[in-house]
Amino acid sequence: MTATPSQPYTPDGESAAAGNRPVRMPRHARTRPAGPLRDVLTLVLLPLPLLAATLPAAFAGGGTRRWFGGRGESVRAEAQAAKDAAAAAFYELDTAQRDLRISVETIVAVDSSPAAQRAVSDFEAVGRRIDEVSHQYISAVDAHDLDRDDLDTSVAAQARTELTRAKDELGRAKQDLDRFQQGLGPLLDKAETQLARLAPAIERARQTLLAASNALDAVRGAGLKADDLAARLAALGPELTKLNQGAGQHGVPETLQRADRVLRDAEAVRAEAERLPERAAEIDRRLVSLRTRAQALTTRSGQVEPVLSELRRRFSVACWQDLQHVPDQAGESVRQAEAKLKEARQAREEQRWPDATSLLSTVRALLNSTDEAVSAAGDRLRRLNAVSKDPQQEIERTRFAIRDAQRLAMTGRQTPEPRHARPLDDSVARLDRAVASLEGRHPDYWHFLTETEAVRSTVARVVAQIREERGQGA
Missing domain, CATH: 1.20.5 (Single alpha-helices involved in coiled-coils or other helix-helix interfaces)
Incomplete structure (x- = not known):
């Protein structure tokens, strides 16, 4: 059987005239239905295979997604990867900046030098650069919602470009930060050492x-x-x-x-x-020792006068006149020392240790000067006795010192240095004058002794100078 074609739809709901001729629909009936009705008609009029593929999407709810794989989905994935890479770079830079801020604060807490202050200002400049690239990154993220279902391919490509640029800028800022951190090494080491x-x-x-x-x-x-x-x-x-x-x-x-x-x-x-405790015991010992010494000097002071009498009797006035004050000075010094000893003993009893120590030092100084004065009188008499009996021994001793210095000055030379020869020649003349002073009825032996001693001192200085100069030349 041959199927009879269905009759076209008429406004009255009737079939077309005989002969199956199509009936022309009125203009208002040929307009496209809108809304749900349009969707239903579309489904009815579509071929069956395409209808089966379209039904799930048409009734899924929330609109139709424009991504159907291919180039669009690849660009979207690349944009998301750029976003993830930029986020990682931002996190790495932020972490490094936080760590470096701790280092700078450590330096500032320890070091106030110009180098430390310069490091602070440089870190602030690096921080401003980081703020700029961070703002660029955040703006790029906020400008593009990569999770939108209707994201256009061109928009995704733009997002990928901007996010990649932001990632690169974050990386360069991180490199600048790393270089700055390396330069902080010495300052940070110093600060950490002090901390x-x-x-x-x-x-x-x-x-x-x-x-x-x-x-x-x-x-x-x-x-x-x-x-x-x-x-x-x-x-x-x-x-x-x-x-x-x-x-x-x-x-x-x-x-x-x-x-x-x-x-x-x-x-x-x-x-x-x-x-x-040891200091207290030492003060006690010094009190006893200095008391004993003061008593001994009192006895010795009494022996100065007989020594002076012999000097006056046997030698000229120049040999002893500077010693006439020794007995009186010795007695006065001993009395002062005894008074200070009494004060030191009182300070010890009151346990004023610094005062006791100071007073004992004063006592010792007084007794030392007294001892030297008293000893000087006896020593003067002994030396004058010796030179008066045999002045030649003193003369030969001094001449030997001069000749020894002259030999040293001539060693390795045809003529001596004038700065060495002159004082040695003067010493020879001075010794001759001292020897000549012994002639006469009452020779001044003390002047002779002081002159020969002065000559030997001059010669010793010349010898030391020659040896020092030759030692430097070697």
């Missing part, structure tokens, strides 16, 4: 203060006063308070200096406190 010293230095200062306090307590327990040491230790209290407040308030360099100062002062107090 590493900080805690141990503070702890050593605290422990030394504690040791000084314990030593002071032990001395007081032994019945000895140590008021000056206690005052010095108390003066370190405010310094300890500042140490406890830390470097955050007072700065690392100042805190290190304070710790060293506290350590040094506390160690001095501790050492003196531990030595105080």
Whole structure:
């Protein structure tokens, strides 16, 4: 059977005229349906295979996605990869900047030198550069929503370009940051070294203060006063308070200096406190020793007058007139020493250790000068006796020194250096004059002795000069 074609649709719902001629529809009936009706008609009129492929998409809800694979999907994936790479570069740069900021803050906390201040300003410049590229990256991310279903291929390509550019700028900023960090190496090492010293230095200062306090307590327990040491230790209290407040308030360099100062002062107090018993015993020994010495000098001072009498009797006035004041000066010095000894003993009983030590030093100086004066009178008599009996021994001793110096000056030379020969020639003439002064009824032996001694001193200086010059020339 031959199927009868269906009749065309008419406005009245009737079939077309005989002969199956198509009936022309009115103009308003030929317009395209809108809305849901259009979608239904489309499905009805489509061939069956295409209809089957279209149904799920038509009723999926939320509109139709424009990505159907191929070039568009590849560009979208590349844009997303560029976004991920830029995000990684941003995170790496941000982390490095945070770490470097800690390093710069460490340097600033320790170092106030021009180099450290320059590092701060350079870091601020690097930070401004990082802010610029970070803003560029954030703007690129905010400008493109890569998760939109209807993202156009050209938009995705633009997003990929901008995000790749942002990633490259972030990478270059990271390289600049790395170079800056390498330049900070010496400053950072110095700062970290000082920071590493900080805690141990503070702890050593605290422990030394504690040791000084314990030593002071032990001395007081032994019945000895140590008021000056206690005052010095108390003066370190405010310094300890500042140490406890830390470097955050007072700065690392100042805190290190304070710790060293506290350590040094506390160690001095501790050492003196531990030595105080020995110091007291030493003062007691010196009191006894100096008292004995003063008594001995009192006895010796009484023997100066007989020595002077012999000098007056046997030698000219020039040989002894400078010694006439010795007996009176010796007696006065001994009396002063005894008075100071009494004061030192009183200071010892009151445990004023510095005063006792100072007074004993004064006593010793007085007794030393007295001893020298008293000894000078006896020594003068002994030397004058010797030279008056045999002046030739003194003459030969001096001439030997001159000849020895002359031989040294001529060693390796045809003629001596004038700066060496002149003082040696003068010494020969001076010795001759001293020898000539012994002629007469009352020779001045003391003048002779002082002259020969002066000649030997001059010769010794010339010898030392020659040896020094030749040693430098070698």
